[in-house]
Amino acid sequence: MAKKIGIEVSLAISEAVKLADVDAIAAYPITPQTHIVEHLSELVADGDLNAEFIPVESEHSAMSVCAGTSAAGARTYTATSSQGLALMNEILFIIPALRLPVVMTLANRSLSGPISIWNDHSDLMSVRDTGWISIFAENGQEAFDLTLQSFKIAEDHRVMLPINVNIDGFTLSHVIEPHEFLSQEEVDSFLPPYDPPLQLNPDKPVSMGMVGIPEIYFEAKKAQDVALIESKAVIKEVFQEFGEKFGRTYNVIESYRAEDAETLLLTMGSIGETAMEAIDIMKDEQGKKVGLLRLRLWRPFPVDELRELVKGIKTLAVIDRAVSFGGTGAPVGGEIRSALYSTEDRPYVASFIAGLGGRDVTIKDFMDMVNLAEKMETEQEVHEYKMIGVRE
Amino acid sequence: MAKNFSEMTWKEFGLAFMVTNPGCSAEYRTGDWRSQRPIADKSKCIKCGVCYLSCPDGAINLAADGTYDFDYDHCKGCGICATECWTGCISMVEEEN
Numbered sequence: 001m002a003k004k005i006g007i008e009v010s011l012a013i014s015e016a017v018k019l020a021d022v023d024a025i026a027a028y029p030i031t032p033q034t035h036i037v038e039h040l041s042e043l044v045a046d047g048d049l050n051a052e053f054i055p056v057e058s059e060h061s062a063m064s065v066c067a068g069t070s071a072a073g074a075r076t077y078t079a080t081s082s083q084g085l086a087l088m089n090e091i092l093f094i095i096p097a098l099r100l101p102v103v104m105t106l107a108n109r110s111l112s113g114p115i116s117i118w119n120d121h122s123d124l125m126s127v128r129d130t131g132w133i134s135i136f137a138e139n140g141q142e143a144f145d146l147t148l149q150s151f152k153i154a155e156d157h158r159v160m161l162p163i164n165v166n167i168d169g170f171t172l173s174h175v176i177e178p179h180e181f182l183s184q185e186e187v188d189s190f191l192p193p194y195d196p197p198l199q200l201n202p203d204k205p206v207s208m209g210m211v212g213i214p215e216i217y218f219e220a221k222k223a224q225d226v227a228l229i230e231s232k233a234v235i236k237e238v239f240q241e242f243g244e245k246f247g248r249t250y251n252v253i254e255s256y257r258a259e260d261a262e263t264l265l266l267t268m269g270s271i272g273e274t275a276m277e278a279i280d281i282m283k284d285e286q287g288k289k290v291g292l293l294r295l296r297l298w299r300p301f302p303v304d305e306l307r308e309l310v311k312g313i314k315t316l317a318v319i320d321r322a323v324s325f326g327g328t329g330a331p332v333g334g335e336i337r338s339a340l341y342s343t344e345d346r347p348y349v350a351s352f353i354a355g356l357g358g359r360d361v362t363i364k365d366f367m368d369m370v371n372l373a374e375k376m377e378t379e380q381e382v383h384e385y386k387m388i389g390v391r392e
Numbered sequence: 393m394a395k396n397f398s399e400m401t402w403k404e405f406g407l408a409f410m411v412t413n414p415g416c417s418a419e420y421r422t423g424d425w426r427s428q429r430p431i432a433d434k435s436k437c438i439k440c441g442v443c444y445l446s447c448p449d450g451a452i453n454l455a456a457d458g459t460y461d462f463d464y465d466h467c468k469g470c471g472i473c474a475t476e477c478w479t480g481c482i483s484m485v486e487e488e489n
Contacts, residue, residue, distance in 0.1 A: 099408040160407060198410055207411035219402035220409050226402075 004178040009140035009167065010035035012179045013079075013105055016147040018049045019187040020103075023074035023194075026054040026065035030084040031117045032169035033107040037079055059084040063091035063102075070100035071208055073199035075151065078102065081169055082109035082123045089127060095162045096131035097224060098208055101154030101194070102162040104132075105147065108269065108321075109169040110357040118358020119169040121268065121321040124298070125331045131224055133163040133231055134298040138272045140177035143167045145248055148187060153238045155194050159231045166298075168270040170358070182246060190245055232300045252302040253309055257283060258291030263315040263370055263377075264347075266293040268332060271319065271354075271361050278366035290370055295332065303339045310340065313347040317373035319361070320353045320385070330385045348377040351385040359389055418466070423451070426469035428484040434459050436481035443473035443482060 007015075013036050017025070025044070027037040043049040052069070056062045062078055070076040080088060085106060095102050110116040111123055124134060135150065137143040143165065150163040167173055182190075198206050212220050236252060243249025256276050258264055267275050272294040282288040293309055295302075310316055320330030329337055333351025340346040350373035355361040369388055376383070406412060439458045451467040452460050474482040 097408065198407055198412065205414045207414050208408065210409060210411055212409070213397070215398040216405075216409065219400070219405060222402040223405060223409075 002180050002182070004180050006176055006178050007140075008035060008174065008176050009143055009172045009179075010107075010174065011039050012140050012144045012177075012181075013147050013167070014039035014043065015181065016144045017077050017103075018043050019182060019184060020075065020077075020148055020151045020191060021193075022049070022051050022077045022151075024052045024054065024066070024069035024076045025078065026056055026062045026069065026076075027078045027080070028056055028059045028062045028084060030059070030081050032109055032119075032173045033079045033081040033084070033105065035173065036105055036107070040077075059087040060091065063088040063095070066102045066104075067091060067095055067098065067100060070095070070102050071098065071200045073194065073196040073201070075155070075194040076100075076102045077104070079105035079107065081107045082111055082117075085123045085127060086111060089130075092127050092130040092132065094209070096228070097220070099160040099224075099227070100162060101151075101160055103147070103150045103154055104162065104164045105143075106164045106166045107169040107173045108166050114357075116357040117169070119171050119321075120356045120358070121166070121331075122323070122356075124164070124166055125322040125324070128299070128331065131161070131228060132299065133159075133161055133228065133235070134166060135163060135235075136166045136268045136294075136296055136298060137172065138270050138294060140172060140175070140179050141248070142250070143172060144179050144181070145242065145246075145250070148182070148191060149238050149242050149250070151194075152191050153231070153235050155196075156234045156238070157195075157197050159227070159234050160197065161227060161231055166269060171270045180248075186246065190242065228300050232297070232302065235297060250296060251305075252297040253305050254294040254296055255309060256292040256294065258293065258309070260289055261291030261313065262289040263317065263374055264291050264293050264310065264313050265366060265370065266295060266316060266318045266332070266336065268295045268298065269321070271321070274361060274363055275319075275366050278363045278370075281363065282367060282370060288370070298332075301335060301339065306336065306339055307343055310347050311345075315350065315373050315377040316340075316347040317350045317352060317369050319355075319369065319388075320351065321355050323353060323356070328384055333385055348373075348380065350376050351383070352388045353385055354388040356387075361389065365389055421465045422449075423463075423465050423467045423469070426464075426467060427487055428469045428471065429464065429487055430462055430467065430469070430471070430473055430482050431485055432460070432462070433481045433483075436479045438479055440478060442476050442478060446472050446476045448472065 044053040110120040239250040318333040437459045444452045451463040
């Protein structure tokens with residue numbers, strides 16, 4: 001087993017990007033993403049990474065440059081958070097439509113207002129429908145591993161789509177954790193150089209981003225949707241290969257002590273670590289039949305895997321970290337209700353929103369949510385979503 | 393003429409609907425929204441080529457005798473050639489239909 005190195009998660013991600021030998025990085029600093037691109041700019045300036053580091057005047061420009069470099073056939077990386085992601089919005093739609101395999105780390109941070117630099121998932125949820133593959137990491141090791149795997153997934157000719165790797169701002173980005181690094185030889189044996197199927201090249205010109213007249217636009221969107229849905233098979237394949245090579249296997253939904261559970265919690269991101277502790281206490285000290293699902297792949301949504309994992313479950317408590325204002329459900333909770341609606345013997349779905357804008361979600365909160373969800377199931381309470389931890 | 397777009401299924405278009413044979417718009421009659429067409433009185437033509445140089449759509453071609461012909465399949469009828477022509481040999485006339 002390789003030596004573990006204690007390093008800030010942001011820097012570990014930068015090292016993964018270096019090991020992936022990217023060709024181009026265009027980024028604008030924004031808290032809590034800053035350390036990632038700051039370290040990458042140092043690696044380029046010191047000659048440790050042979051890449052173009054392109055400083056820009058805004059995130060809109062950063063993502064526009066990424067479109068250009070990726071279209072030219074360069075392995076392209078960027079990172080952002082919150083308001084920066086919001087400023088990228090226009091170009092975020094263009095990248096998957098052009099089928100450009102850009103990899104972006106999203107250090108999740110709440111959107112203003114009120115102004116907040118702290119963590120929740122409202123930034124990602126605001127760009128949910130842009131057509132990117134969205135993957136969540138729960139700790140630094142996962143962030144390192146998933147960054148490397150993302151290049152392989154995105155650049156697979158069966159995929160050719162951009163990926164955002166989500167890490168909770170501060171909770172992960174600014175924390176020093178032990179990471180097991182891969183050597184350059186190991187990474188090279190896993191990740192081949194980018195071989196673009198089509199690129200901007202004067203010797204073999206193509207036209208990208210053509211107008212989509214009404215006779216074409218609909219077919220273009222259908223093709224894009226199918227590409228995103230079908231990318232799931234490649235994602236699972238790459239997860240499998242990575243596991244076989246390096247011993248850390250990832251799943252589109254991770255299951256924790258769910259074997260005999262009647263009630264399952266479902267989380268995304270770093271709060272899954274706290275939830276696991278809560279599950280251990282409830283199982284080992286209270287004898288409760290509980291378990292945990294950690295949703296790793298948000299887009300494409302793993303519908304089949306979810307349906308399989310909740311078979312025979314009585315209550316499913318979904319914890320969201322964003323609000324869909326005035327909607328029928330929180331983003332994840334609503335999605336899961338929709339995915340299960342047409343299935344037989346579906347569990348009761350309790351939809352909770354917790355931890356907005358950096359509010360802690362504690363072990364006790366998870367235990368309270370399990371108890372509340374079970375009570376709601378017994379009473380078959382009709383609800384859209386409940387906010388947990390807000391002062392009433 | 394390439395296959396009509398409106399008959400193609402989503403599976404028949406290539407990756408990201410990219411055009412892999414650039415310049416293929418020449419295959420399509422893109423001049424059909426023209427409301428005025430340029431015509432030339434070639435007796436006044438001094439073969440200077442200013443019409444050819446100023447056409448924004450490459451729809452004016454050099455003829456064998458050194459004068460210039462209009463490519464009405466692609467001319468949009470903008471009238472720049474008629475404005476630029478030094479000797480006034482080009483004029484714009486209404487399309488009948």
